[in-house]
Amino acid sequence: MPARLATSLETAAPPPAPDFSEAVVRLRGLLADDLDAVNAEILARMESPVRLIPDIAGHLVNAGGKRIRPMLTLAAARAFDYDGDHHIKLAAAVELIHGATLLHDDVVDGSSLRRGARTANVIWGNKESVLVGDYVFSGAFELMVAAGDLRVLQVLSRASGVIAEGEVLQLTTQKNVETTFDTYIDVVEAKTAALFAGAAHAGAIIAGAKPRAEQALRDYGRYFGVAYQLIDDALDYAGFDGDLGKNVGDDFREGKMTLPVVYAVARARAEEKPFWRRVIAEGRQTDADFEQAVTLMTRDNAIADTAACARQYAERALNELDKAPDGAFTDALANLVTTSLSRIA
């Protein structure tokens, strides 16, 4: 982190953004033209005479996602002075992979709210979300293929496989109070970090980055992805609905074994174990249980230690950026990471 700050000063960049939303807005400003092109590419790819497809895809695209993943691709490419246009297709592909997994996740989790809006499965139905998700996923592959780089195709198709594997693993850990720290980190590495890594890596590859820098971008994405997910997990117990764009306590109600729960269960006193078994393993919850869970987590530092773990991953992400070229885009990538921690500060 100190190395990053020094770099920022040397290149006379503006001071770091104060919080995550601001960092996202700044990066969006740096990438404004690229992001417009990405949106146009996504909408063009989701055109279809079968009305349900543009309807659901449009809902997904317009639902106010922060576009973190495609920005990683765009910023990574720009950090290496890429001046072609394949990064647009790849960024669009990355966002579509993400969108397809959201459509399927919401069906699998039975979620009704995402980014503050009703989910597609609630508006159109589960069947529709599954099949349109498949279409969106195929569209992502068509875009990658159109970008025409076999190494990028390798990286992103592998990322897709890892994401799906992580989702299945998560399903098997759900309601399982024995889930360990290591297993949970495996889930996060797969379901979140793999696409962050693939997104940044794809940008570096398409820009012709040298192996060491290319791998640094991949690892930056990976570590940032883990940090980002852990912060999200902590916010489910410590945040506000508005902040999160979903309902606080959603993970709890679904019996998800996220890191705060893993810590809380491991540190629970003998007489508290039945509480966790009932609310997580058996899924029998009353209205007061969420508050009780937060109380126990606070006493045992489960949320604070989740945040501390996120901080460690964030530091690793920043260290990787020391191997990337100096400049405004690298600074913006660093700023995303440092400010993401402020969400639970």
Add this chain to the structure above:
Amino acid sequence: MPARLATSLETAAPPPAPDFSEAVVRLRGLLADDLDAVNAEILARMESPVRLIPDIAGHLVNAGGKRIRPMLTLAAARAFDYDGDHHIKLAAAVELIHGATLLHDDVVDGSSLRRGARTANVIWGNKESVLVGDYVFSGAFELMVAAGDLRVLQVLSRASGVIAEGEVLQLTTQKNVETTFDTYIDVVEAKTAALFAGAAHAGAIIAGAKPRAEQALRDYGRYFGVAYQLIDDALDYAGFDGDLGKNVGDDFREGKMTLPVVYAVARARAEEKPFWRRVIAEGRQTDADFEQAVTLMTRDNAIADTAACARQYAERALNELDKAPDGAFTDALANLVTTSLSRIA
């Protein structure tokens, strides 16, 4: 067809197989080593420490599918004397795309029986089938990427998109008694013929076929795919459970607007229209309704004309093969088509 038969005689090929199962067995014999390699490739790709993945994938792979689609890829490549090994990966990819769509289709349709075995959604659950389907789909893309041919990637990623679009279109026609012949053919072209076409096309491309022959293989696959689906549709009203590997009447009970129903509704007398509205549009059926539907279809030649339509597509498929090289593999591809019609003879 006469041209095909003449070719068979000139090259001293064995006489055409008497029926479809026999034609499949013969082609399987010609491709035995290749098919073993395809199976090994599929199983390797579906390995995962997340047990549910090899469990569900193994169930899918071992459930006795006929392997028509991968055989199209293999036979098309061999017809052009291909002697590399990329056709193995591509054939495996084609079978995995098919497998992924089956997993998702069975969730969407709520099916409980496929190829005479219980479906994955019944054994493991809907969530599991959706997520493992995504994993299988990603695996298909990884295999295609490993084959390393961008044109094949274009063809097969487009096919995947078209399949998903067709599935969504089919969902919107379900229970809609106004569905026309043209719309229904659009559904079949997308959900079935696109992968048959892509499978044969991919084999021809990887083997370096000239443009005219390459496109002939694509169109052969396309026309055969439509014929194959129409025969399947007819069998749902005229077949036996054992033949079909699923339950006779399944399409009817799900309110699917297949071609026999499209014809039957169009030809129904005024006083019979409420019957079709009730059983298809409203989905209110009694045990006697399926028999009544078959009676009306028989009177109005709805099943016979579906078979006739299949025959027309089969002839087009055979005509395309006149542009392919003479030889045992081309003969076997022709034989698949001619004998497929025998299923409803």
